[in-house]
Amino acid sequence: MKTLAVGTEKGSYLLRHDGEWQVSGPQFPGWKVTAFGRAPDGTYLAGLASNWFGASVHRSPDLVEWEQVENGPSFPEGMDRKLKQIWAFSTNGEVLYAGVDDAGLFRSDDNGLNWAPVEALNEHSSRKSWYPGAGGMCAHHILHDGRRMWVGISAVGVFRSEDDGASFERFDSGVPPTVGPDEDETTAEGWCVHGLTADPENPNRIWRQDHRGVYRTTDGGDNWERIEEGLPANFGFAIGRDHASGSLFVVPLEADTNRLPVNGHLAAYRSQNDGDAWEVSGKGWPEAAQFTGVLRKSITLDQEGGVAFGTTGGAVYLSEDTGDTWTALPFAFPRIFTLANL
């Protein structure tokens, strides 16, 4: 890891490693920084939200000077949807995507200057029965494979497109629904996917941390199977994969009613066999109890052995050897929403 961007409840911070870790910031003081990304041309991106003002996308050539986008993601006037938060940026070739709350997907063909809604998902025929999770109704993970795309929406499910976003279908077979139909069936079943990660060598292999379990698919989402052996709890948010080694990482939390490490034992769990079994990832975990959570966008991997996650208590844990040894960085931040290797 060379540069880590930390997006928090109160601004963002940059961590740079040059012999030792140095911190700078805050940038955007007083704002929630909810997402980081890169545009196809390399421009840095940040998503901001606020208790007072609207959510917005900001661009920077250097992580220092930032400029708000004028024509950012927005729902048409008169619609009852509100743009509450930018949750994710992803790129597919020359196209940039953003996932947002209220659940929606937007695309930009000019590196984030102008955005247009992806109608096939935003106006999906099932939308009237979509239901939010505790974190809102948000499109938070976007995966790509050529003209195929997967979008994770909480608490709705995983949607797949085979035609570059022209149409979407939901694929959650094998995962029990988190939300059941209500009595008058105005609410259909919903799947509260929390996180997604895929194998770039074989994008049909996807892993998901859900509200009620950890799952994998080997057929692009047609079928999912539960993979929880060795985990102290199957609830959690963060999931990531080191592609060179194939190592998977999750940070289990006790349950939806108590979103903290089981008995205060904070640790990432690692699987080195595609999720067949999990164990505590290496060494270096705090001996003292840590009553803190880890949110879904607070894990990042640099694909060179670096793995890091941030906590709601403002700590950053880092491994530079694919999870064999871990260190808590000596900084305390506000509640961490997102962590990004930039």
Place this chain on the structure above:
Amino acid sequence: MARAVVSLPRLLEPAVGAVRKVEVEGDTLGKAIAALLQRHPTLRVHLFDEESRLRPHVMCFVNGQQTRLEDGAVMLDEGTEITFLQAVSGG
């Protein structure tokens, strides 16, 4: 054409940079706000919601009198002061 001065809170720096005061022309409140948004279009999403209503936790004062900007036809005098603030609440 009356000129008004719009004051913006420092918290809006990510939208408008170091700008704190904007002089706008407009005989009415609605025209003055329109001129403000034309000058700084990035403010729109922060001051107004998807229904073009002032956001619930954004406050606006015209010469010290609070308004929700529901009547854009209010006539402005030369030198009118329009102030936007984020609401303060809690303890």
